[in-house]
Amino acid sequence: MYVDVKTPLNLVFTARINGEIFEDDFKIALDKIQQKHPLLRVSIDDTTKKYPFFVEEKEMASIPIRIVERTSDEDWLLESEKEWYRIFEDNKKPMAQIVWVKGATISEILWVLPHCICDGTTGVTLMRELLALLDDVSLELNPYKDFDSVNDFLPTDFNFKKKKRKARFYLLIAKLFFLMQSKNSNTNQGKNYALHRKLDVTVSKKIVEKCKANGISVHALLCSAFMQAFKEIQGKKAKGKVISPVDVRHFIPEIKQDYIFAFAPTVELLLDKDNNDLLSNAKHIKKDLIQKIKKMQVRELLWMGENMHSVVNSMVSVLKSSRGSHDVTLSNMGKINIRGGYKNFTLETIFSPTVAFPWLNSNTLVTTTYNEQMDFTFMSNENFLSKEEAIKIKNKAIELFIS
Template identity: 65%
Template structure:
């Protein structure tokens, strides 16, 4: 049975009991689906993942805890009639603000936008329990079970604390001294910061688009020819677009989340987990072409990936719990030093052909961060199509400006493919 304190990173994504921060992941299905099969599938998925049988207790301890409930209700299924191809966007925006406050119900919700021949399925989960890989896993499991309700899922033992991930030679005494120094420096940093009352009061939005297989393959081929990654090219294109549209307001930096499973193999691909280390990447000074910048970014990314000590990061974070509320307050009130958080989830490993239906496409996850700088770009690739969701808040970056930045980035990409 789970009873563990939320990790520092989970607490930041939890925010507080009155602030929703949900991720929504959508799949478009061709074929006939049945409500009874949904309920069977959700029961088996909930049985596998203990976090889907847990609630967050904020009352009995100093810090929030996950507590697994023996009598947790089933994952709710909300069914609505499908009227247009845009329904999933409208429902996503609604689900961003769902409050998971009923302790009898799990930290998950499924939405079925039901059509005669086409449906969309939306997984809705608080960000404090899942990352992008978790969402892909849950969608894959759901589709497989909808196709074959007799299939069984293997359960796994949930970790009890970050200490479970520490290597045998981890010198806790030495790290404690380092952590105390970091905590002291962080306290001094926050004392020096002027408190800001600035908050986003506008409307959150999402802009969605796809690149067809021809353009997607051109990007991939061109990146290979230049020895750069698709991720570094996207970073370069969007940072340059921010620079050209926002001028002096542009930071020339992006933040890129990385899948923690690359560093901690005990966290399996099919485990629900929330922590993703981040890397800051920037354009090099001067006027350079997009592929030149992409080469610089790739080199910088590889160097920083080698230096990530994910196990120590998790442990060190646990020493910072006294400052979490100040961290959240700063995220809500400061512009940050970056233009955008860019999450490239890469190729999505979910089958498209099933006995009962076809997975026509997937849409990149959407999210509405409560931070002042809520600029977020998520991209996925499925069936040789790159898919993008660009999100922000009207107070921080207007939808019109975001559209201009998107168009400029696509223009830069297009020009780079022609050269």
Template identity: 35%
Template sequence: MKRKLSLIEGTMYAGGQTAVNVVSSVTIKGGIRESDLHASLVKVQARHPLLSSNVWEDEAGISYFVEQHPIQRIRVRTVNRLTDQDWERESITECLTPFDTKKGPLVRLVWLKSENISNLIFVGHHCLCDGRSILNIMDETLSLLGQPEMEIGTYKSFSSIQNFIPAEIRDSKVNKLKIQLFSKVVKLVLLAVTFKKEIKREKPFFLHWKLSQEESSVIIEKCKSEGSSIHYALSVAFLRGFKELETVKSHSRLYCAVDMRKFLPEIEDNMLFAFPVMLGLNLPNKKTAGFWNEVREFKKDLTKKIEEMNVNALLLYSECLLPSLPGMTRYAKADKGAHDFTLSNMGKVSLSEKYGALEIESLQSPTTFFPFGNPTTLSSTYFKGQIDFMLASDEYFIKQEDALALKNNAMNMIIQ
């Protein structure tokens, strides 16, 4: 296999030297045999072509996924589990540890091991998987631990993003002209900002919290009664929360990660994919009375943007920017961003509560430390009747104590 990385994949690759990893942890009750864990990972790796690939660049600096020869097995690092908080320390370590993109597999596992309880920390390079993908790898691994004899098959990875664009759109002379002009404008913009210096992100942190089943139920029912969902309520609550922080410059703007799978039927939910669309949205400007009126306005704006999104144009323009990726990466590492945070709400996840003799005690939502732009990211999942949150950032952008105040204020808006 040899496939050119898409624009989003190439952005997350970030030149191969920087850690851009997705991390998610699950707490397991029950005994795990080391031989079964490795056997499960062999089958998971065999299913997904990208898990047996590395990234190489050609003479022009264009990056490609290339199949390994010989294939390097997914690595497991075993650590004695001493406390219930060990997963957070190890997750931060894994977020900050780069992959060897030229030699090793781009997924790895940390096993926090004790007699009856384990934490499995799944780590994937963001260039080949998003939060949903890492949860899928987690589900497949646990399924095979519960049923070692099970077969999960395999599939062929697509050969190019261009395959998803209809030929009449891809070959249109008008579209080709537009793309050429757009590419030249981007190059000029990047030349104008080459003087900017990279921001050193040296104090990253996680803020993790999980609502009880009762609190989660109350919030979900309240959102339903208001004609909304937890996604929109979180968006407005945290945007409002940022405005109330005196120590942080608020832009009243966020980016919502929209899963592209819903627009590309060729990409199934259980395939590895890392091509989200980032839609920028502002806190509603309309004078509305009350929190839930603002939430409904925000819902209208996001729904309209998704409906108006031209997927074919998005794919076309993204492909033409590939030669500008090195400059775009340098700029992103030096930019503070003009938004408050990025929201990745994965909703109800497809994990089972039990896998054979193993039982999931809790799930920690997928998260990452972005090394470019504003790294502040809020991730959320819903599992076993509980909403789980991970807020990741760096103290250069927001102090940890301010992030805690933000979290408390935002959650109070929703719960009250």
């Protein structure tokens, strides 16, 4: 997710509020948030050692705010797309930015952070803390100590000798794989874009009820619907596979819900290509997901990752030039736990995060639910998937999803 010093890869998380907020309160709130979270006080050193690493800056500047005049309900999405290309290159400034799309009564607040320091849960945490402090700047947040290394997560009986042999084996396999892939020169040269859709309460409830009645999860139905949509729109070009990130906090309780963290283990979920029944495929996906999550050794995955730094450049090169074996990366963040009522404003809604991956296959779907409304953002690149075709896929998937 770091890629390199010249490549932006930012996550943008947006909330819409109705009411009055003040710039001075923003500054107080952001200083308190910055003092709580260590990763909001670091820079990335990519010159001192062989591989890049975080360095805490003793004299770090405050989190900046960019204020934009609000002219329409779509401004947040336009500003979000602009922030995809922000590069956090000044070591004395934090790897975080606030954009305030400011209207007379309605405003959008955008958190912008590099994906290498945050995941979707981080965005929820930071938005929750910011809104609470904008409502009452006297609130205090409890700082925590950052982790020193992946060794902090290892069990006491971790067999380093055995695992190092395993790591060397996987490293050798990875080097051979990337060596075979290195001749591909395709890269994305097109324009990144984001599509957005929010379902109303009635439709969103209907989907949840359908899932309960059929013994499936909303996530499984989402995967089934979008893979089926790719199949119907793209035909033989469709892969019938979804990559789905999972919140690392489910596996490592030391990483608290309100900690900033950036590692997300993933699972691959497959569509039964000979079966066009949406619910049947959803049941299959749910079963497959449960089994794969049970088998996950996330602490070991973290440790193994630290032994793979020497192939990261090759990995990035392949991601930038390979069409991949999946249709879409689908991140379902579920219900967003942020209260709606405050003294001087209300939280109207949450928009699913946006992100522009620099990979050739940049198809990404993020979903959230807030106030019983499901929300979707679908991102890709014109060079890989035309916007017109993406609209067809999105519309077909939602049609299948809500039917």
